[in-house]
Amino acid sequence: MNPIIRYIEENRMERLTYADFIQLALYHPDFGYYMKDDKKIGVDGDFYTSPTMTPMYATIIAKWFIEQVRVNQLPAAVLEIGAGDGSFAQVFINQWEEMTDESLVYILVDESPHHRRLQKDKLSKHHSVELHFLQSLDECHTFSGLVFSNELLDALPVHLVEKKDDCLYEIMITSNQNGLTEVYIPIENQEIISYIEQMSISLYNGQRMEIPLFMDGISASISEVLEKGLVLTADYGYTDDDWLIPTRKDGSLRGYRKHQLIPNILTHAGEMDITHDVHWDSWIRFGEKYGLTFMQKWRQDEFLIASGILDELSNHSGDLFSNEAKKNRDIRTLLMDSGISQSFQLVLQKKNL
The missing domain is CATH 3.40.50.12710 (Rossmann fold)
Structure with missing residues (x-):
């Protein structure tokens, strides 16, 4: 069984934050990439x-x-x-x-x-x-x-948020018969809420952003x-002035494997670099x-x-x-x-x- 899927199934909520996923995929002592x-x-x-x-x-x-x-x-x-x-x-x-x-x-x-x-x-x-x-x-x-x-x-691990229908959601990871997949959860993490307020972050509908707690x-x-x-x-990296430009709509999380860009970091967990x-x-x-x-x-x-x-x-x-x-x-x-x-x-x- 995929070790990430096992971690998800053992989690009481049956889901992981992107930060938890990246931590496992890169730094787990047994199967972490690094x-x-x-x-x-x-x-x-x-x-x-x-x-x-x-x-x-x-x-x-x-x-x-x-x-x-x-x-x-x-x-x-x-x-x-x-x-x-x-x-x-x-x-x-x-x-x-x-x-x-x-x-x-x-x-x-x-x-x-x-x-x-x-x-x-x-x-x-x-x-x-x-x-x-x-x-x-x-x-x-x-x-x-x-x-x-x-x-x-x-x-280093980051959380991922997206604005959808004028509401902010944290994107989390769960599993189904096809493997790892995303779910949208209303933001519950107070640290994320505080970060968004302190940094005066304003996203438009459909825009994603990494939250580097x-x-x-x-x-x-x-x-x-x-x-x-x-x-x-x-x-x-980028600055405050950069985050609203259209090319940043989907955030910047990505993987590299054999010098090839992998847009979906949920694939090849533990077998490729993940960056933002x-x-x-x-x-x-x-x-x-x-x-x-x-x-x-x-x-x-x-x-x-x-x-x-x-x-x-x-x-x-x-x-x-x-x-x-x-x-x-x-x-x-x-x-x-x-x-x-x-x-x-x-x-x-x-x-x-």
Whole structure:
């Protein structure tokens, strides 16, 4: 039996919220997508990320952070949440060691045991860096430095609502003889009602929207851990001004499997990535609630240019296989109009600086 269907049948109401479904499909210790040992990122996986497409991404952020340490008198310490297979950390640490003799503390947080094993394998040679591999933020004590995440927020569970006949409903998941299906339930969750009121959300009939209640908890956890420093969050998302445009009528929940878009996330549960667009205004407001002051928001290519990526371009002999030529291609990959950076944004917050 499909494990999700079993959970539904064991539930007294015989239904699950979308947030519960996503939590099970991605993070269940036995069948959750992220908890399995299967390859997920890259050509043999299901999706790409900026750090795995090119090392230039982590290189530029490392150089940016070295400058922040100098300007803000920050401790040389990084806390990466959702560190994945350690690809970002590996390049970041290499660049750090190349540019400075200052000791570095690097903390990697990831729920997946498989990812933590990959991280340890990748970083085992960096004896000059104080490394910590954690399962959750709860294991982290007071920290000062940079809190960084790349594509963390889009993979966290969200509730789903829709306006229908001038009423707001929470869309839930149940099962029948054909498998998993949706049901409309008048909103009973007071946290959803409060979120809609606080964010002044107004939907039109037939429009769906993800409700990221998790943002309250993760903002609180980051603020509780962070004594002094910066929070740099990279992801793809939208703002208050975007949510009423027609292309967002059906919300943004979707899956990726073998690099193919799967619009219906109720299929292939536990076998594909599930993602949604991040509502940046909510992230900023929750941060302000817990003392994380908003500083700036960039499109990813704008951040990279402001941080000096164009200075990395170099002349080369014409040898297309040289390191210089490869680095130039990597930079163009990040900056070209049709590239990944056009869809990503970075948000910077601070605390006690």
